[in-house]
Amino acid sequence: MQLGVGTRASVTLEPVRYEFANPAGDEWDDNWLVISGGISAPDTEWEFSVPCLTTFEAKQISAWLRSVADGSIPVSVIGDAGVVPSLEFTEPNLAFSVDSYRDESTSVRVHFALETKPVGQSSDDRDQFWVEVAVTPADLDSAADEWDKALSAFPDR
Template identity: 45%
Template sequence: MELKDLSGIPRVVLHPVEYEFASAMGDAWDDNWLVIAGEVTAKEQKWSFRHPSLVIDEAIEIAEWFERVANRREAPTGLRGNGGIEPSLAFTEPNLAFSVKSYGEDTAVVRVHFSLEALPPNHRGPATDQIARYTFSVELEIPFTDALGAATTWRKELAVLPRR
């Protein structure tokens, strides 16, 4: 799934690439963890990551979230008390999250939040676990058609990694 700002940058690419554990072990939770690969270009930063980040049911929620955005059914979120932004879609493993900043006539400004292993390298380090989660995000203004396209692409990519 590729998200690209109307200006071309920032750009966020996310792909579910494989199960964390190649062989199912009979544990419905552990058997369904997905490794997510990401490539991010934002302002003067470019980085990538590859880490177990979502279980399949959480991954499906991403497609549903983008469909809600495309139909203006996802409420914009603002600042939290600690200065971070409250994501409207967050997961068990706090590497990724999503929120809407605002809506235009036929666009949405979405935020992709990064934390822990998904942070840019210059934001990682021993103190990473101690900082407030989701204080680092990338904002992208995308057309509603791109939000629907992201949902469709994400579902297709997930189809090769069914629930085990």
């Protein structure tokens, strides 16, 4: 899935494999996915490939993208600890939030922590690091479709 293609910042995320090739009969361990990411922002570029989402958590991303496309996800609150993401997961490596809605585009934040942060950033998961991407509703729907297609190769085990 690609967000922000052709804009100042872009984020590409893709499920690449199960963390463990052979299921062991444990719902959690059997369903961890390695997610590959490529990020381009005005002041930095980096890549990562880490096990950070389960199959059932990963399915939430496309639903969230479609909800942002139709404007039903509220702009994220900024609290004492910073921006509060509207989509978070068991591992704090990735999260998502809405920065703003405009007439023709939406500003979406993709949050990175721990192993998904660029080299040189603090490894403390409480330190927030995100990239804002400008997207249209059509971009979000397309990204959701791409994500669903990629996830179809990784059913719950």
